[in-house]
Amino acid sequence: MGRTIEVTINGTRYRHEVEPRLLLVHYLRDVVGLTGTHIGCETSLCGACTVLLNGAAVKSCTLFAVQADGAEIMTIEGLAEDGQLHPIQEGFWQKHGLQCGYCTPGMILAAYQLLSRSPDPSEEEIRRGIEGNLCRCTGYQHIVEAIRYAAEKQRVARGARSE
Amino acid sequence: MPKGKKFVGEPIPRVEDHRLITGRSQYVDDIVRPRMAYAAILRSIYAHARVKAVHVENARRAPGVIAVFTGEDVREAIGPVPVASRLPDLKVPKHPVLAVEKVHYVGEPIAVVVAEDRYLARDAVDLIEVEYEPLEAVVDPERAIAEGAPIIHEEFGTNVAFVWQLSGGDIERAFREADLVVSQRMVNQRLIPVAMEPRGVVAEYLPGEGQLTVWTSTQIPHLLRTQLAAMLRLAENRVRVIAPEVGGGFGSKLNVYAEEALVGYLAMRLGRPIKWIETRRENFLSTIHGRGQIAEVEAAVKRDGTVLGLRYKIIQDVGAYHQLLTPAIPTLTGLMATGPYKIPNLHVQVIGAFTNKMATDAYRGAGRPEATYLLERMMDRIAGELGLDPVEVRMRNFPQPEEFPFPTASGLAYDSGNYQQALRRALEIVGYEGLRQEQQQLRQQGRYLGIGISTYVEICALGPSPALPAGGWESATVRVEPTGKITVLTGASPHGQGQETSFAQIVADELGVELADVRVVHGDTAIVQYGIGTFGSRATAVGGTAVYGALQKVKEKATRLAAHLLGEENVANVAFEDGCFFLKDNPERRVTFQEVALAAYLAKSLPPGMEPGLEATYFFEPSNFTFPFGAHIAVVEVDPETGDVQFRRYVAVDDCGRVINPLLVDGQVHGGIVQSLGQALLEEAVYDENGQLVTGELTEYAIPKATDVPWLETDRMETPSPVNPLGVKGVGEAGTIAATPAIVNAVLDAVAPFGVRHLDMPLKPEKIWRAIRGA
Numbered sequence: 001m002g003r004t005i006e007v008t009i010n011g012t013r014y015r016h017e018v019e020p021r022l023l024l025v026h027y028l029r030d031v032v033g034l035t036g037t038h039i040g041c042e043t044s045l046c047g048a049c050t051v052l053l054n055g056a057a058v059k060s061c062t063l064f065a066v067q068a069d070g071a072e073i074m075t076i077e078g079l080a081e082d083g084q085l086h087p088i089q090e091g092f093w094q095k096h097g098l099q100c101g102y103c104t105p106g107m108i109l110a111a112y113q114l115l116s117r118s119p120d121p122s123e124e125e126i127r128r129g130i131e132g133n134l135c136r137c138t139g140y141q142h143i144v145e146a147i148r149y150a151a152e153k154q155r156v157a158r159g160a161r162s163e
Numbered sequence: 164m165p166k167g168k169k170f171v172g173e174p175i176p177r178v179e180d181h182r183l184i185t186g187r188s189q190y191v192d193d194i195v196r197p198r199m200a201y202a203a204i205l206r207s208i209y210a211h212a213r214v215k216a217v218h219v220e221n222a223r224r225a226p227g228v229i230a231v232f233t234g235e236d237v238r239e240a241i242g243p244v245p246v247a248s249r250l251p252d253l254k255v256p257k258h259p260v261l262a263v264e265k266v267h268y269v270g271e272p273i274a275v276v277v278a279e280d281r282y283l284a285r286d287a288v289d290l291i292e293v294e295y296e297p298l299e300a301v302v303d304p305e306r307a308i309a310e311g312a313p314i315i316h317e318e319f320g321t322n323v324a325f326v327w328q329l330s331g332g333d334i335e336r337a338f339r340e341a342d343l344v345v346s347q348r349m350v351n352q353r354l355i356p357v358a359m360e361p362r363g364v365v366a367e368y369l370p371g372e373g374q375l376t377v378w379t380s381t382q383i384p385h386l387l388r389t390q391l392a393a394m395l396r397l398a399e400n401r402v403r404v405i406a407p408e409v410g411g412g413f414g415s416k417l418n419v420y421a422e423e424a425l426v427g428y429l430a431m432r433l434g435r436p437i438k439w440i441e442t443r444r445e446n447f448l449s450t451i452h453g454r455g456q457i458a459e460v461e462a463a464v465k466r467d468g469t470v471l472g473l474r475y476k477i478i479q480d481v482g483a484y485h486q487l488l489t490p491a492i493p494t495l496t497g498l499m500a501t502g503p504y505k506i507p508n509l510h511v512q513v514i515g516a517f518t519n520k521m522a523t524d525a526y527r528g529a530g531r532p533e534a535t536y537l538l539e540r541m542m543d544r545i546a547g548e549l550g551l552d553p554v555e556v557r558m559r560n561f562p563q564p565e566e567f568p569f570p571t572a573s574g575l576a577y578d579s580g581n582y583q584q585a586l587r588r589a590l591e592i593v594g595y596e597g598l599r600q601e602q603q604q605l606r607q608q609g610r611y612l613g614i615g616i617s618t619y620v621e622i623c624a625l626g627p628s629p630a631l632p633a634g635g636w637e638s639a640t641v642r643v644e645p646t647g648k649i650t651v652l653t654g655a656s657p658h659g660q661g662q663e664t665s666f667a668q669i670v671a672d673e674l675g676v677e678l679a680d681v682r683v684v685h686g687d688t689a690i691v692q693y694g695i696g697t698f699g700s701r702a703t704a705v706g707g708t709a710v711y712g713a714l715q716k717v718k719e720k721a722t723r724l725a726a727h728l729l730g731e732e733n734v735a736n737v738a739f740e741d742g743c744f745f746l747k748d749n750p751e752r753r754v755t756f757q758e759v760a761l762a763a764y765l766a767k768s769l770p771p772g773m774e775p776g777l778e779a780t781y782f783f784e785p786s787n788f789t790f791p792f793g794a795h796i797a798v799v800e801v802d803p804e805t806g807d808v809q810f811r812r813y814v815a816v817d818d819c820g821r822v823i824n825p826l827l828v829d830g831q832v833h834g835g836i837v838q839s840l841g842q843a844l845l846e847e848a849v850y851d852e853n854g855q856l857v858t859g860e861l862t863e864y865a866i867p868k869a870t871d872v873p874w875l876e877t878d879r880m881e882t883p884s885p886v887n888p889l890g891v892k893g894v895g896e897a898g899t900i901a902a903t904p905a906i907v908n909a910v911l912d913a914v915a916p917f918g919v920r921h922l923d924m925p926l927k928p929e930k931i932w933r934a935i936r937g938a
């Protein structure tokens with residue numbers, strides 16, 4: 001009754017036999033062991049399980065693992081490169097964009113998608129961009145500032161590259 | 164070497180963040196043990212029913228199922244869910260971990276399935292059949308205590324769980340001397356805490372050692388251990404509770420839950436590690452709720468706005484059972500009933516009503532937001548009745564700064580404060596005069612601006628031991644390792660508040676070391692000495708002071724050792740600065756803190772009688788609570804066509820005493836305000852007349868999203884608390900306590916021209932729109 005799927009997660013290829021009903025989030029957490037992706041509702045309302053699937057932010061509790069067959073996935077564990085924090089992670093750290101940290105991986109990946117689509121977002125765009133991700137601790141203001149920090153940092157980096 | 168203090172008071176980014184932002188932290192559901200099995204729970208679908216039979220045979224035979232247990236199976240083995248609060252004549256119903264014979268709320272656990280994986284466990288739960296005999300449910304607390312209501316716990320013959328009273332001054336006289344009596348009925352609706360991480364438990368039993376380890380998402384590992392040991396009849400030193408990373412609590416994890424004992428029992432009984440993770444639906448149904456008060460408030464006032472006395476009649480919706488602190492919560496409302504005002508006469512009566520609902524208990528603010536809401540609404544109602552500015556009424560009733568410590572009619576002594584100054588500052592920032600003029604002009608154009616003020620004082624740093632059921636102190640161990648690195652073991656149990664950073668700041672400054680030299684460890688009862696935990700805005704004020712106390716002991720011993728190493732007889736001649744001990748009269752003669760640490764362990768040359776090693780434990784017992792205060796102002800515009808509320812400004816001036824880390828303080832204030840905004844405008848736990856939780860998912864229960872929240876302008880004053888040497892007061896709940904009435908007052912100020920005097924929360928557009936039409 002299992003089905004074999006192949007996925008690339010954070011650059012590593014995996015092949016597993018999974019039950020058709022296994023949620024992608026449980027696959028990532030329980031089968032692959034990447035527990036940075038969290039579960040806050042299992043009903044696609046909180047965003048704690050957000051990952052990037054072929055570059056787009058998706059709620060991994062609303063997909064079955066088999067639906068991700070052949071996909072490229074990035075989870076929070078894949079964001080820092082060579083131990084260097086990604087500018088968004090750095091922003092969350094510097095601006096205190098997290099308290100308990102439970103919403104944070106999903107929030108960071110939602111921000112990742114936002115900044116890839118709109119590199120210099122206004123406060124309102126940021127708030128709309130993370131509307132699908134709930135945080136009960138921070139009141140969101142420091143998250144907004146964290147994302148602005150990252151946008152600024154990436155802008156400077158782009159400027160440096162184009163010089 | 165750094166000069167003087169360089170960490171305390173600075174906005175230092177948190178040391179705990181790295182693991183959290185890279186996805187490498189460990190919450191309960193991230194813990195995996197060899198041979199681990201999964202538990203899932205069958206819960207009551209009726210609010211009130213006799214359970215005639217529970218048929219588990221099909222579930223037992225289902226694929227992957229290891230065991231199924233019902234209430235009958237475990238009633239002898241597991242003691243009842245405890246309540247720690249004691250009030251006179253408190254009715255305490257038996258609270259089994261799995262229901263026996265009767266269920267009293269939707270979501271009450273009835274049976275548990277253990278299976279090889281979580282899917283199979285949930286599948287098997289669906290195969291259990293329960294024969295219910297439904298009984299009439301009672302959901303409304305006022306109806307519950309009225310004649311003829313169905314009785315929830317027959318043994319008491321009443322749904323009155325307790326009656327609690329508090330008086331100060333002469334309330335009858337206050338009302339005799341009043342020019343005017345202003346009264347208002349107000350509801351603090353039931354709220355659902357919704358920590359983003361649901362509860363979860365992993366338990367493992369090591370038969371060789373006879374030790375049960377319980378990883379659980381809790382705010383109180385040690386208190387929980389004591390209670391679990393009692394429930395499972397184990398010796399306390401055979402139970403180890405670990406609070407791993409905890410994904411938010413807000414009071415909802417300041418408790419002892421049935422599942423924590425049940426999963427522990429399963430691990431022992433089945434000889435396998437067991438994991439149970441709450442679904443969000445279960446979190447709504449069977450993790451404690453907050454608030455749930457109906458209050459009739461009467462104020463005896465003079466024509467100039469002076470409030471002579473307050474009379475409160477409060478009905479507290481208890482729910483079906485008491486959880487750990489349920490009855491204590493409304494007593495905090497009573498204690499804070501005169502707020503930041505000099506109101507000498509007070510009478511508070513609280514009636515606790517059993518209802519067929521989940522228990523209420525401590526939710527961020529725990530009784531104090533209720534008090535502040537009632538009083539700040541009353542201040543605006545009084546201003547409205549007397550035709551005075553709400554600022555004037557508040558100013559008239561504040562105690563003067565020189566009156567501190569200020570005694571209240573409820574019997575408290577406020578430690579320090581300057582309430583006028585906080586309000587003036589908030590008014591200045593928001594530009595109050597100008598706003599009032601603009602409000603007048605806009606009204607001419609058919610636009611409705613509202614300005615809402617809330618001045619508050621809260622009771623924090625809970626608290627002196629006599630005031631708490633299980634001790635109000637906190638503990639810390641400062642352990643200097645031979646290499647001079649420092650390990651701090653704190654009895655506090657932070658879960659987002661950032662004490663791994665703020666405590667490290669305190670240590671680094673006191674010992675002249677770097678932040679990276681300090682590691683703060685918490686939440687493991689096998690490692691940390693007994694502690695109380697994190698709640699009631701106490702972790703820094705009480706737990707931080709314990710760290711400070713332990714540091715003084717360490718420094719004292721290190722100084723004596725340093726004197727010995729420097730060949731100085733007179734210890735008083737040794738000074739310690741920037742991580743070095745030196746002779747005051749010969750500063751060239753010096754020895755570093757690290758050298759002293761090493762010497763303490765090598766123990767080759769210790770002063771006579773000195774024990775080797777360098778560590779100290781300190782239990783700090785505060786002499787009083789602390790009383791942070793402040794003023795919040797919300798400015799909103801209400802659209803009369805839709806009832807929609809738009810924020811214009813939000814200004815918060817808070818005084819939480821001395822600030823260790825302003826970045827963290829801002830974070831606490833923001834989060835608190837937004838939870839308050841949820842109560843004011845969005846959130847309400849609604850049960851229908853049959854006791855079904857209508858708002859049982861995030862779809863129906865709206866917690867604030869990023870787009871619901873305005874930019875928050877925070878400002879601060881720092882009036883040090885005299886209660887502890889750090890001068891810290893606490894800030895975890897300030898925002899939640901202050902903001903609700905500020906927002907509600909603003910909305911009601913906006914719609915005042917329509918003759919609307921009061922509306923109960925949440926102020927959803929439809930409610931506002933109807934009031935505008937109806938009035």
Ligand code: FES
Pocket residue numbers: 038039040041042043044045046047048049050059060061062
């Ligand atoms: S767990 Fe997927 S959205 Fe909440």
Ligand code: FES
Pocket residue numbers: 097098099100101102103104134135136137138359410411659
């Ligand atoms: S940091 Fe706790 S939920 Fe966002």
